[in-house]
Amino acid sequence: MANDKPHDLNCLTIRELEKHAELRMDKQTRDYYNEGADSGSTLLENTTAYNKYRIRPRVLRDISQIDTSVSVFGKRNSIPIGVAPTAMQCLAHPDGEIATARACKEAGVAMGVSSFATSTLEDVAGAIGDTIPYVLQLYLFEEREHSRKLIQRAKKAGYKAVFLTVDTPMLGRRNLEIRNQFKLPKPYKIANFNEDSDSAAAGTVMSGGGAPQEKSAEKTSTSTSTSKQGYHDDTLRHPPTGPVSFHSHAPNPTLCWDKDIRWLRNECAPEMEVWVKGIATAEDALLALHHDVSGIIVSNHGGRQLDGALATIDALPEVVDAVGGKIPVHVDGGIRHGTDVFKALALGADFVWVGRPVLWGLAYRGEEGVGLCLRLLGDEVRLCMGLAGCTRVGDVGKEYLVKVDRSGFLSRL
Secondary structure, X not given: OOOOOOOOOOOOOHHHHHHHHHHHOOHHHHHHHHOOOOOOHHHHHHHHHHHHEEEOOOOOOOOOOOEOOEEEOOEEEOOOEEEOOOOOHHHOOOOHHHHHHHHHHHHOOOEEEOOOOOOOHHHHHHHHOOOOOEEEEEOOOOOHHHHHHHHHHHHHHOOOEEEEEOOOOOOOOOHHHHHHOOEOOOOOOOOOOHHHOOOHHHHEOOOOOOOOOOHHHHHOOOOXXXXXXXXXXXXXXXXXXXOXXXXXXXXXXXXXXXXXXXXXXXXXXXXXXXXXXEEOOHHHXXXXXXXXXXXXXXXXXXXXXXXXXXXXXXXXHHHHHHHOOOOOEEEEXXXXXXXXXXXXXXXXXXXXXXXXXXXXXXXXXXXXXXXHHHHHHHHHHHHHHHHHOOOEHHHOOHHHEEEEOOOOOEEEO
């Protein structure tokens, strides 16, 4: 990525960007973006697990021409980093996803768009244009028609792939969301579900921390102005009712490989690829291959689902080994520096996605702040590659790393 812009002397690292963002976000937004599930152990480990790996630099290799670009979804990406899909970006800045899209276009970086964005998927696509790829993160709802409509719209808008989130059969317990009774403040709306935009439910994000609906719910009001979670009455499964909202419709305990992946592939073909986001084991990677998905994102939902789950960088190697190069493997979670990107690439990732740092940039200075985030990471990737003796992303392999065990001993990978 060409960088002819002067440094922001107030913000030279992603850690500094996080601190600036904390000062600009209200407590509800800060807690929503930054919290992990339960004790936050997986959230923390996502970042600290990178410290277990050290880089083995090579020298005297002529690094006068370094190419940080990679091909992703048929287009050239300036760096091996994409902007991960994150919900409700207008909480961070009034321009929300549109500002992020413009920054991605300027930087030449792929963008993921959340189903629960505060800008429509069409508006985001319009802000990006056709120079970089953009993908839709999808929650496959029990009521398929909601998802079918979204998929058809994404096709028409030029989205290259669907990233099916597969790690939310239930919602993880996020205590600050519960305590804050978090709701999307007016005038913002969940823009991709227009029919629900005027209802109170459209603004509701979390209610009850993911606890299932009680059976007594069948006796409650089924007014279309109120969203209700699905439930099982010991005989039948009753899907969610009312307007689409995150807490009621995003978790889908009925998802399974056999029926849902086939349905989704048929709906997305031929315009869009189907990827699964939330794979963390070799067993599920092999199932993904068996069901002909186009790619895998190793993810634990930013540490917001199962507390105590593997850090994504620790889950990555077994997924890569299981796939054996047959389909691409991407990873997200915990990336805070260009050296983290290098380590993920060395462990077999083809590409990485970054979420929270982009939100911090958005909160800091809108479009300019997102651009700053991408520039910082891009500069760090380039510097790390050069100092490690690499000139192409494809040359980064596990021979560049050692792992540090609990006793401090090093082992080659």
